[in-house]
Amino acid sequence: MPTKRTTLKYLAATGLASAAGCATLGEAQAKVVVIGGGFGGATLARTLKQAAPTLQVTLIEANPVYNACPFSNLVIGTNRPLTAQQFRYQNIAAAGVEVITDRATDIDASSRTVSLASGDQLNYDRLVLAPGIELDFEAIPGYNRSATEAAPHAWQAGAQTTLLRDQIRAMREGGTVAMVVPDNPYRCPPGPYERASLIAHYLRVHNPRAKLLILDNKDNFSKKTLFMQAWADLFGGLIEWQGLSDGAAVAEIDTTSQTIYTDFDKVSYDVANIIPPQRAGRIAQLAGATDASGWCPIDAASFASTLLPNTYVIGDAAIANAMPKSAFAANAQAKNCAIQILRSLRDLSPLPSTMANTCYSLVNPDYAISVAGVYRPQQNRWQPIEGAGGTSPQDASIDQREREARYAEAWYDTVTQQVFG
Amino acid sequence: MTKLGIAALAATLWFPNAAYAQVSTPADARDADTLLIAPCTGCHTATSPLAGVYDYPPDELLALLRALKTGERSSTLMARLLSGYSDADLVRLSNALSTLAAPSDSYADHAN
Numbered sequence A: 001m002p003t004k005r006t007t008l009k010y011l012a013a014t015g016l017a018s019a020a021g022c023a024t025l026g027e028a029q030a031k032v033v034v035i036g037g038g039f040g041g042a043t044l045a046r047t048l049k050q051a052a053p054t055l056q057v058t059l060i061e062a063n064p065v066y067n068a069c070p071f072s073n074l075v076i077g078t079n080r081p082l083t084a085q086q087f088r089y090q091n092i093a094a095a096g097v098e099v100i101t102d103r104a105t106d107i108d109a110s111s112r113t114v115s116l117a118s119g120d121q122l123n124y125d126r127l128v129l130a131p132g133i134e135l136d137f138e139a140i141p142g143y144n145r146s147a148t149e150a151a152p153h154a155w156q157a158g159a160q161t162t163l164l165r166d167q168i169r170a171m172r173e174g175g176t177v178a179m180v181v182p183d184n185p186y187r188c189p190p191g192p193y194e195r196a197s198l199i200a201h202y203l204r205v206h207n208p209r210a211k212l213l214i215l216d217n218k219d220n221f222s223k224k225t226l227f228m229q230a231w232a233d234l235f236g237g238l239i240e241w242q243g244l245s246d247g248a249a250v251a252e253i254d255t256t257s258q259t260i261y262t263d264f265d266k267v268s269y270d271v272a273n274i275i276p277p278q279r280a281g282r283i284a285q286l287a288g289a290t291d292a293s294g295w296c297p298i299d300a301a302s303f304a305s306t307l308l309p310n311t312y313v314i315g316d317a318a319i320a321n322a323m324p325k326s327a328f329a330a331n332a333q334a335k336n337c338a339i340q341i342l343r344s345l346r347d348l349s350p351l352p353s354t355m356a357n358t359c360y361s362l363v364n365p366d367y368a369i370s371v372a373g374v375y376r377p378q379q380n381r382w383q384p385i386e387g388a389g390g391t392s393p394q395d396a397s398i399d400q401r402e403r404e405a406r407y408a409e410a411w412y413d414t415v416t417q418q419v420f421g
Numbered sequence B: 001m002t003k004l005g006i007a008a009l010a011a012t013l014w015f016p017n018a019a020y021a022q023v024s025t026p027a028d029a030r031d032a033d034t035l036l037i038a039p040c041t042g043c044h045t046a047t048s049p050l051a052g053v054y055d056y057p058p059d060e061l062l063a064l065l066r067a068l069k070t071g072e073r074s075s076t077l078m079a080r081l082l083s084g085y086s087d088a089d090l091v092r093l094s095n096a097l098s099t100l101a102a103p104s105d106s107y108a109d110h111a112n
């Protein structure tokens, strides 16, 4: 049972204690509906309810179990069980958030109504869209939804994660794993390279003659120098990376003959991990909250949709410019947006603030590198603050790499406990 | 917070768009502090195994943040993050982070 002390600690943990003290104003009867219970939406619903207990906060999430993506690459490359990625919503419900397990199917901004697959309708005063991503199954010829069984994406964690793991474990000796990686922007910029590392970590021991080929639709990627150096040091020549200038742009995939056609070449594979291009979750598109890019434009400082009134967009679905699509950013954006929503319910203008992000990548379970950034809304864009942030140093000691691995774990445990615990 | 404090705080913010608020009331100042620490609390919570920022009185925390920023105290990551914050930000950060959890009883937990 939560004591006063633990409540204080929770508020301290989420950083919204101060707002809780003044939650008696215009928002008393207001209704906020949040669509999507991932790192963005679940954080937002919970912190908003903590900050303003009289608010009616509803979280609509399609699945009863959330499969967290951060650390899911460890499930693929080590013995980490998928259950270490899984979280339920009972603690969020116990905190006073109305949790509805259903899919939002439509939004009518003029009547401020959300329709659910069950046929129910909900009204809102403020709506938050946090639906994450939709994979684009038209972008790569041959790679549609039914191809994901033969060639998993594993970019939305869950059954896809263990499918890819099992295919790699069952691969013939000396086989080839091919990874196809999209151009920016996409969820978790360093994620594909962390995955390549952890697959190589597995193969090095269990299938040492195997190869891992990365076909990348760009020439540069997050922490490239650090990854390349670590790959050379730890895995010899196991990982081969080819970028756009090497002709790696993928033109077509044939999962029957297990062939990937690039612009000038073709590659036969034993296991393929295809990470297709992405856009904002479908409900954001249906609602009319996306622009031609497929993502949701926002007023930078407040996360308010520039296309729909009374609507906010956070997490991967939002166009947050220099801020990457990460769980860390989604969590921080949610806390920021909660304050902006409370201010708007009190007829106060948004208050711009600094934001920061940190993404750790594991090269093996005891070796991590990080990239950090600090951002400000300037000219209505999230811009990096010059001279701040950057990657782990190239000449760091093995001891520092190991410390970063322990900090990465601590971050995951902390943030998942904060959101779902 | 005093009027002077609010003015000093307002000077540390920036206003890219006329539609945005200025910090002019104590409530604004509280919101501004809550916003400032939002990214910090992704890692640094009262129960996190990562450094518990709430364990420090504000002046000690401020000294620590300054030393981390300059590199006088070594870190894997914090210098990179803190270099995006002005000294005025560090003052606000240390106050906001320590006063959040400070109330008497939770503080006693960490006395040893």
Ligand SMILES: Cc1cc2nc3c(=O)[nH]c(=O)nc-3n(C[C@H](O)[C@H](O)[C@H](O)COP(=O)(O)OP(=O)(O)OC[C@H]3O[C@@H](n4cnc5c(N)ncnc54)[C@H](O)[C@@H]3O)c2cc1C
Binding pocket: A035, A036, A037, A038, A039, A040, A041, A060, A061, A062, A063, A066, A068, A069, A070, A071, A072, A073, A102, A103, A104, A105, A130, A131, A132, A133, A154, A155, A156, A187, A188, A191, A195, A281, A282, A283, A314, A315, A316, A317, A325, A326, A327, A328, A329, A330, A358, A359, A360, A361
């Ligand atoms: C392999 C991998 C590794 C990663 N590692 C890291 C890492 O180390 N650190 C990091 O910070 N980030 C990492 N990320 C990125 C991180 O997972 C995402 O940035 C984060 O999940 C975004 O949160 P979100 O809330 O925007 O979306 P999501 O977490 O995807 O949540 C969206 C939720 O909305 C629900 N939803 C969607 N549409 C509807 C609807 N119509 N009705 C009801 N519910 C709906 C979905 O079911 C889902 O639960 C990684 C990603 C991958 C793929």
